[in-house]
Amino acid sequence: GATIGILGGGQLGRMLSVAASRLGYRTHIFEPGAAPAADVAHQVTTAPYSDEAALRAFAASVDVITYEFENIPTSALDILESLKPIRPNRRTLAVSQDRIAEKSYLNDLGLQTAPWAQVDSEDDLRAAVEKLGLPAILKTTRLGYDGKGQFKLTSPDQIPEAWAAMRGAASVLEGFVAFEREVSIIAARGLDGSVSAFDPGENVHSEGILRTTTVPARLTPSQRSDAVLLAAKILNSLDYVGVMGVELFVTRAGLLVNEIAPRVHNSGHWTQQGCTVDQFEQHIRAVAGLPLGDGTRYADVVMENLIGDDMDRVPALLRERNVAVHLYGKGEARPGRKMGHINRIVKG
Numbered sequence: 310g311a312t313i314g315i316l317g318g319g320q321l322g323r324m325l326s327v328a329a330s331r332l333g334y335r336t337h338i339f340e341p342g343a344a345p346a347a348d349v350a351h352q353v354t355t356a357p358y359s360d361e362a363a364l365r366a367f368a369a370s371v372d373v374i375t376y377e378f379e380n381i382p383t384s385a386l387d388i389l390e391s392l393k394p395i396r397p398n399r400r401t402l403a404v405s406q407d408r409i410a411e412k413s414y415l416n417d418l419g420l421q422t423a424p425w426a427q428v429d430s431e432d433d434l435r436a437a438v439e440k441l442g443l444p445a446i447l448k449t450t451r452l453g454y455d456g457k458g459q460f461k462l463t464s465p466d467q468i469p470e471a472w473a474a475m476r477g478a479a480s481v482l483e484g485f486v487a488f489e490r491e492v493s494i495i496a497a498r499g500l501d502g503s504v505s506a507f508d509p510g511e512n513v514h515s516e517g518i519l520r521t522t523t524v525p526a527r528l529t530p531s532q533r534s535d536a537v538l539l540a541a542k543i544l545n546s547l548d549y550v551g552v553m554g555v556e557l558f559v560t561r562a563g564l565l566v567n568e569i570a571p572r573v574h575n576s577g578h579w580t581q582q583g584c585t586v587d588q589f590e591q592h593i594r595a596v597a598g599l600p601l602g603d604g605t606r607y608a609d610v611v612m613e614n615l616i617g618d619d620m621d622r623v624p625a626l627l628r629e630r631n632v633a634v635h636l637y638g639k640g641e642a643r644p645g646r647k648m649g650h651i652n653r654i655v656k657g
């Protein structure tokens with residue numbers, strides 16, 4: 310049988326690997342750091358992305374390469390791509406690795422984002438604050454996740470402190486969006502170009518980390534169709550293959566795109582209990598060239614992340630009706646660390 314290569318050995322790589330196994334594939338996970346959640350794969354390579362021999366051996370052992378994490382160094386991608394197909398494609402990675410490239414791409418497609426300005430110095434920041442007003446959020450353009458590398462400015466007095474927090478990294482200032490709510494749409498595109506979207510989920514974050522996703526989201530029918538149409542527009546324009554998460558701000562002026570994630574997404578975990586085919590299987594189907602599955606939602610679900618010492622609640626959660634518990638096998642439950650999640654069926 311075929312083998313699917315997965316870059317990244319966190320929980321998303323783990324759940325992709327399980328889904329691939331269920332379809333009869335073998336999986337090989339490549340992970341440069343510790344791979345606490347990768348033990349379900351058939352093979353795991355632990356090596357840095359600078360290890361060319363390890364990358365070549367990994368590529369030789371697989372039929373197609375996908376990833377759970379978009380910040381893979383270009384040099385490693387160049388080597389891998391010369392040997393095996395990478396899905397989703399390189400163009401998507403280039404766009405999504407850099408917040409400025411991403412926002413420019415989305416704006417060029419005619420999609421709305423928060424107002425933004427490039428910031429490469431304290432003087433740039435001063436000018437950007439002048440232009441966009443406050444409050445605003447300063448973010449590094451690369452490598453941020455779970456709200457890391459971000460600084461919210463509410464007063465011009467904070468300009469030096471905010472710029473210092475970026476440690477000299479290329480940054481972007483975003484106007485603060487007074488959104489009504491946050492939603493995301495998880496959509497898939499197959500190798501044959503067919504597109505299928507899951508029902509949008511409503512997301513609650515705190516301290517930059519996703520806490521819960523609820524389906525159905527509170528959206529009007531026209532917002533719902535806008536979400537599907539804009540996701541399809543992004544996937545088609547990138548000639549995308551796989552599952553993508555699109556994070557949206559719902560405002561009176563319409564839907565704004567916060568960011569895109571070229572992979573399965575935390576806010577899509579509800580699909581494991583809410584759909585016949587979940588986001589992980591859908592992604593594997595897409596990258597393996599199988600037809601996309603039926604992602605119709607058949608239940609109302611609340612997904613809740615288990616972060617840090619939320620793990621203390623697991624014994625009680627295991628006794629609850631209508632609750633599916635998913636644990637990532639990560640070991641130590643440090644504050645802010647995603648250890649697992651639950652899907653609670655609230656209406657079947």
Ligand code: ATP
Nearest residue numbers: 423446453454455456457483484485486514517568
């Ligand atoms: P991840 O990739 O893990 O989703 P991230 O570090 O890329 O996180 P963002 O998605 O940019 O972070 O921001 C995290 C959260 O902070 C958003 O979901 C939203 O709640 C809030 N936020 C970010 N940017 C803005 C903005 N311009 N206006 C209002 N709120 C924002």
Ligand code: MG
Nearest residue numbers: 453454455568
């Ligand atoms: Mg992000």
Ligand code: MG
Nearest residue numbers: 455556567568
């Ligand atoms: Mg985000």
